Structures are given as structure tokens and as C-alpha cells.
Amino acid sequence: MPRVMIANRLEKCNSVDGDPCTISILGEPASKANSRRFVLIGGKPRFIKSKKALSYSKDFEKQCPVLDNLYEEDLAVAMKIYYKSRRPDLDESLILDLLQGKAYKNDRCVKLRYTEWGLDREYPRTYIVLGALDKIDEVISTLKEIVKKKGIMSLDLVSSGIKLLAGGLSLGQHKRKCPECHHTRSKHKHDKSLSINVGSDGIRYHCHHCETSGGWMYTKDDYVPRPIEIRDSDTGNEVAKNYLRGRGIVDTVIDNHTIQGTYTFNGEVVPAVGFPYRDGSQIVAIKWRSADAKKMYSQENVCQDFFNLENYKEGNNILLVEGEMDALTWLGCDLPENLTVMSIPNGAPAKVKDGKVDAREDTKFQYVWRAKKALDSAGEIILCFDNDEPGVALRDEILRRIGISKAKLIDLDGYKDSSEAYGDKG
Numbered sequence: 001m002p003r004v005m006i007a008n009r010l011e012k013c014n015s016v017d018g019d020p021c022t023i024s025i026l027g028e029p030a031s032k033a034n035s036r037r038f039v040l041i042g043g044k045p046r047f048i049k050s051k052k053a054l055s056y057s058k059d060f061e062k063q064c065p066v067l068d069n070l071y072e073e074d075l076a077v078a079m080k081i082y083y084k085s086r087r088p089d090l091d092e093s094l095i096l097d098l099l100q101g102k103a104y105k106n107d108r109c110v111k112l113r114y115t116e117w118g119l120d121r122e123y124p125r126t127y128i129v130l131g132a133l134d135k136i137d138e139v140i141s142t143l144k145e146i147v148k149k150k151g152i153m154s155l156d157l158v159s160s161g162i163k164l165l166a167g168g169l170s171l172g173q174h175k176r177k178c179p180e181c182h183h184t185r186s187k188h189k190h191d192k193s194l195s196i197n198v199g200s201d202g203i204r205y206h207c208h209h210c211e212t213s214g215g216w217m218y219t220k221d222d223y224v225p226r227p228i229e230i231r232d233s234d235t236g237n238e239v240a241k242n243y244l245r246g247r248g249i250v251d252t253v254i255d256n257h258t259i260q261g262t263y264t265f266n267g268e269v270v271p272a273v274g275f276p277y278r279d280g281s282q283i284v285a286i287k288w289r290s291a292d293a294k295k296m297y298s299q300e301n302v303c304q305d306f307f308n309l310e311n312y313k314e315g316n317n318i319l320l321v322e323g324e325m326d327a328l329t330w331l332g333c334d335l336p337e338n339l340t341v342m343s344i345p346n347g348a349p350a351k352v353k354d355g356k357v358d359a360r361e362d363t364k365f366q367y368v369w370r371a372k373k374a375l376d377s378a379g380e381i382i383l384c385f386d387n388d389e390p391g392v393a394l395r396d397e398i399l400r401r402i403g404i405s406k407a408k409l410i411d412l413d414g415y416k417d418s419s420e421a422y423g424d425k426g
């Protein structure tokens with residue numbers, strides 16, 4: 001399975017060069033009542049930070065960016081603090097204290113505070129928005145926006161060990177030894193203290209022993225595949241070309257949407273058809289299929305988006321088919337200009353049980369999420385999948401993800417797939 005491509009969203013959440021500026025910090029701040037404790041130092045009474053306040057301060061230090069120009073003018077500050085439980089009082093004083101030297105010179109310049117309480121048992125955190133006092137409305141609305149998006153998560157703290165661990169996991173909850181602390185644990189060497197939660201939008205983790213926690217969201221920008229160069233000599237293989245013609249694909253489609261070359265399957269070089277996956281004009285991945293009845297498949301780089309997505313124009317209707325061959329068949333038809341034909345990169349789910357996709361295959365549908373912008377802006381989305389069990393399961397899964405409202409289904413009228421229906425009926 002291709003490793004989940006991961007991203008550091010911190011920069012996008014911490015926008016510190018704007019006004020208002022936003023900062024997000026992971027962890028549960030100590031409330032005033034328990035943030036200081038009374039001790040005697042050299043016989044004299046002193047208040048020092050409690051252990052909880054100290055450890056939060058350390059975490060805060062690591063996560064909080066320092067503004068190039070510290071605020072000195074009168075400020076409005078809005079926050080939402082998510083606590084682990086209902087017990088702690090809503091109290092932003094420690095955070096205001098810690099922002100000194102990071103966002104402003106002195107917390108005396110904070111003239112207006114707006115604080116919301118929130119509950120997140122797994123990922124206590126705080127969103128902070130700061131702005132000039134006369135921008136209070138904007139400061140609060142920015143906070144509400146961040147809260148709505150939920151996008152967050154501290155990232156500077158994510159060690160490469162954790163990224164590596166989480167990279168290949170399937171959707172759901174996982175337990176692993178914590179790369180941050182397990183080497184320090186002589187008694188419980190085998191304790192899998194790190195829970196990793198792989199969701200459809202991102203990954204979160206938390207160690208019950210060392211309290212390391214964080215996460216990140218998937219983004220497309222994060223994975224920059226090495227572009228694949230195709231020279232003239234790499235394409236135009238006659239066997240491959242004739243194979244496509246034999247399947248009823250017209251020459252213009254063959255030239256524009258395929259590479260006719262050779263590929264090495266199991267050590268043997270054979271004529272093969274390459275389906276280029278492009279980002280703009282650049283080929284970022286190729287799916288290869290042997291040009292024979294053996295139907296061998298392989299990939300160069302990871303095909304992780306809809307095939308032909310690069311030709312989608314905002315507002316177009318989309319015809320979604322199962323495989324690249326189906327897409328090529330449709331592309332050769334006399335289609336309306338505002339219709340983009342796309343196929344899914346990894347075929348129908350192999351594991352179907354009672355008509356449902358195996359949960360472990362759920363990560364396979366990331367291409368839907370990655371194409372969200374296109375799918376959201378599309379007029380109609382027409383689904384035309386194979387008339388077998390995996391095809392129907394695929395259709396239902398896609399429908400579940402894009403929403404049923406603008407989807408249309410094409411009935412293949414008893415034919416197994418688009419190619420077959422086309423071959424018979426044209």
C-alpha cells in the first residue's frame with residue numbers, strides 16, 4: 001500500500017505574519033488554581049509554577065512561533081481552549097503569560113479578552129487569535145473560522161519516528177511502541193503506549209506514557225513526486241498501439257492519453273500501455289498494463305488521483321468510470337465539451353463482504369478527498385461502474401463520499417463494463 005502522504009499543516013494554522021495572527025498550541029493548560037504552588041525557598045515564601053504548568057510551558061515554548069514584530073499596541077485576544085475533561089476551570093492566564101516575548105512584549109497590552117471553553121478528551125489544545133484592539137470583530141470571527149475548520153495540530157513535535165510509524169497504517173486506531181519514550185522504559189519494554197488514529201482527513205497520535213501528542217492533515221502539496229520524462233522513443237510501440245486499437249480506442253485518444261511502450265513485468269520486458277497521471281502538464285505517475293491477455297499491472301510512482309483529473313475544468317460535469325480503459329473508451333465518444341471523463345486510480349475494491357467495502361481498504365478512497373475541490377465545484381457527477389459486486393460496492397462507497405445529491409447513475413444495461421457495452425452497441 002502506498003504510504004500515506006503527510007503534511008505539516010502548522011504553517012497554515014499559525015499564520016503569524018498577518019493581523020489578526022493565529023497560533024495553535026497542543027496540550028492542556030493548567031488553570032490558575034493549580035498553575036502555581038507555594039514553596040519556601042531559603043526560608044522565604046515563593047510561588048513557583050506547578051509541575052503541570054511547567055510541563056505545559058515547555059510544550060508551549062516548543063510550539064509557539066515568535067512574531068517578527070512583537071505587538072506593543074493595545075490588543076484583543078480570542079481563544080478557544082479545549083480541555084481533556086470538564087474539571088478544569090476556563091482560564092487563559094497561563095497562556096497570556098506565556099505569550100509574552102512570543103507575540104507581545106508585555107501582557108498589559110491585552111485590553112480585551114474573549115475565551116471559549118471546549119472539550120476534547122484526546123487532543124486538548126488552544127487556538128489563539130491576536131489582533132489590534134479595533135479589530136476585535138475580525139479577531140473573534142477568525143477564531144470561529146479556525147474552530148469550524150478544526151484543522152490544526154502541532155507539527156514541530158512530530159518526530160520522524162512517529163511519521164514513519166504512521167505512514168503505512170490503514171484507517172482506524174493502532175497501538176505502537178512510542179519512539180519518543182520506549183527506550184527509557186526498562187520495566188515495560190513492550191508497552192505499546194502510542195495510539196495512532198488514522199482518519200480520512202489526517203493522523204493523530206498520543207502516547208499515554210510520555211504524553212507526546214500531535215497529528216497532521218493530509219495535503220496534496222506535501223508529496224512532490226519526481227516527474228517522469230517521456231521521450232518520443234519511449235512511445236509509439238506498434239504492438240501496444242494495436243492492442244489499444246483492438247479494444248476500440250480511437251487514435252487521437254491513444255495519442256493524447258496513453259504511452260505505447262514496453263515495461264518490465266517479473267523481469268520480462270513486454271509491450272505495454274502506459275496510462276499517464278498528470279499534474280498539470282507534468283506526468284507524475286504512470287500505470288502500466290501489459291498489452292496482452294495476461295493483464296499484468298504495475299505503477300511507476302504512485303497513481304493517487306483520478307485518471308484525467310488534470311483536464312477537469314471548474315464547473316464541468318464529471319463522468320466517473322472504473323478503469324483507464326473505460327475512460328479511454330468514453331473519451332473517444334462524441335461527448336459534450338463540459339463533460340470530463342475520469343477513472344479511479346486503483347480499481348474496484350478487491351475485498352467486498354456483504355456488498356460492503358472492507359474497512360481496511362478505506363484508505364484507498366483518498367483520491368476522492370484529494371479531488372474534493374473538483375468534485376465540489378462540478379455540476380453533475382455521473383457514475384458508471386462495472387455491473388459486478390466490486391463495481392456496485394465501489395459505486396456505493398463513492399456515493400457515500402461525494403454525497404448523493406448531484407450524483408447520477410448510468411445503467412450499463414446488463415453489460416459487464418463500458419468497453420463491452422461500447423463494443424456491442426457503440
Ligand SMILES: [Zn+2]
Nearest residue numbers: 178181207210
Ligand atoms: Zn511516549
